[in-house]
Amino acid sequence: MSKPTLIEAAKQLAAYTAVDRHLLPQHKIIGIGSGSTVPYVVERIVAQGADANKHRVFLPTGHQSKELIVQGGLTLGDIDQYTDLDLTIDGADEVDADLNCIKGGGACHLREKVLAEAAETFIVVADYRKNSHILGTNYKVGVPIEVTPFAYARLLQTLRRIGSPLAALRMAKAKAGPVVTDNGNFVIDAPFPESHLRNPPALLQELKMLTGVVEVGLFCGMAKAAYFGNEDGSVAVRWDDGTKDTIQGAGA
């Protein structure tokens, strides 16, 4: 097997470490996020063995995580049946100093937010590029906003007026037309200036009030901890109380 790139290795390290530290034997209902870091989360969960996983149920945040759960031989469940989760682990597009996150680069943030909110503990895993002081520093695409298709044109106009002149409908790559989410909605990417992104909870509140907005990819005050795989093989951990630690030689 070829050696993973630095970034893939960092994602794997963060995911493995978070699973090792947070998925406890007593945890039965677990939310699985979406994105390119999450396959490593599932890989590490599967590696805990059939015995550890036999009484567990895993809830997906979208088509991708559903496939990962099924392919991993894990038991699939849904939020309809299990409304209280022990733990949700998910990736992020960027995380700020207060653990506010931009999520939705893969258009999964509505379901991700439902499972993050329903969980006793929500943990974020990412590589070092996502570890920021202020949102929008590295992730320039904008805040992902899932909107009902009927309202998108009007919402674009409103978003451009309230501080995001470059707000744009997300277009599909291998299909003519817009990205359609797992919920049948569209996504607008709305880049905001630093003045707005310095206060993500206020921006979230403003955006959620707009008619036609289904969910905003700003996760504020939700994560208990964020794990960032570093280039040097260490993992930086930031907690919701402001404390930090670094784990050397993690995820072996």
Ligand SMILES: O=C[C@H](O)[C@H](O)[C@H](O)COP(=O)(O)O
């Ligand atoms: O909609 C997608 C999700 O919010 C992902 O968790 C986020 O985009 C991060 O994905 P990745 O781990 O691929 O950077």
